[in-house]
Amino acid sequence: MRLSDRDIELWIKNKKLVIEPIPNKELIHGVTIDVRLGNEFYTFCNKFNKNIDLSKSRNEISKILKKVMNKKHIIPNDHVFLLKPGMFVLAITLEKIFLPNNLVGWLDGRSSLARLGLMIHATSHRIDPGWGGNIVLEFFNSSNMILSLCPGMLIAAVSFEILSSPSIRPYNIRKNAKYFNQSEVTFSRIDQD
Known part of the structure; x- marks a missing residue:
């Protein structure tokens, strides 16, 4: 069962669902909460290596990742990041979200941005x-136009679904919780699988 806007507000008020900064009610709609774009972007520097061979050892993959995933951009709030056609970039939300062990989140792009060719997530939309x-x-x-992305703009929406019972292996207690409590863009950690 998905949380309604009323339930989202109640879960936030009761601190069952933590979102920082606490969202104002204008960001909560129907079954979602809008999240905004942060100011940190990472682009890939592929002049050293055009191939990430995932069949290599963890150590070799780690070395390759350090070479290609290293171009950080901090964009001031009154500036834009230019996302060129065919470009893949990692960015971050302004909001931090902390889910309890009985709730799963779903990240969805905004339809208005998708109609301009902007894809928000490659595959990982489950939280x-x-x-x-x-x-x-x-x-x-995916468009043939440059898209100007501004920190603070509405970028995606998150919905929340109650599980049939609390998870016995929530993300925060897993030994391989590679992306827990990230506060900046975190590159692929496939070398830790």
Whole structure:
């Protein structure tokens, strides 16, 4: 069962669902809460290596990732990040979200942005029970236009679904919780699988 706007407000008020900064009611609609774009972006520097061979050892993959995932951009609030056609970029939400072990979150892009060619997540739109932190966005510009992205703009919506029972292995207690409590863009940690 998905939480309604009324339930989202109640869960936030009762601190069952933690969102920082606490959202104003204008950001909560029907079954979602709007999240805004943060000011941190990472682009890929592929002049050293055009191939990430995932069949290699963890150590070799780690070395390759350090070479290609290293271009950080901090965009002031009154500036824009230019997302060129065909470009893939990691970014972050302004909001931090912390889920209890009986709630799963679902990140969805905004339809108005999708109609301009902006994809918000490549595949990972589920937010696991027990997960917490800023959401890393996986932007892809599928249009033939440059898209100007401004920190603070509405970028996505998150809905929440109550589980049939609390998770016994929530994200925050897993040994391999690679992305828990992230407060900045976190690159792929596939080398830790």
